[in-house]
Amino acid sequence: xxxxxxxxxxxxxxxTQEAVxxxxxxxxxxxxxxMKRKGNTFTVEEMNKIVQVIPLSREEASNIFFTS
Numbered sequence: 001x002x003x004x005x006x007x008x009x010x011x012x013x014x015x016t017q018e019a020v021x022x023x024x025x026x027x028x029x030x031x032x033x034x035m036k037r038k039g040n041t042f043t044v045e046e047m048n049k050i051v052q053v054i055p056l057s058r059e060e061a062s063n064i065f066f067t068s
Contacts (some may be wrong), residue, residue: 001042003035006050006064011027013054 004056020035021031024046042050042065051061 002064003066009054023053
């Protein structure tokens with residue numbers, strides 16, 4: 001996952017990480033942990049919610065969530 005790109009897109013959208021976590025129904029500390037790659041990464045369902053909330057194009061989502 002390209003965390004820096006995701007953070008940038010969140011800022012570009014005018015949102016905060018807290019607002020995204022709230023919008024997708026995730027505990028804020030869980031969201032932060034997943035952003036820092038501690039423990040589990042985002043599930044497909046969570047990724048889909050993030051894509052809708054920010055919003056992201058297919059290409060942007062692919063570049064963020066499916067890079068090593």
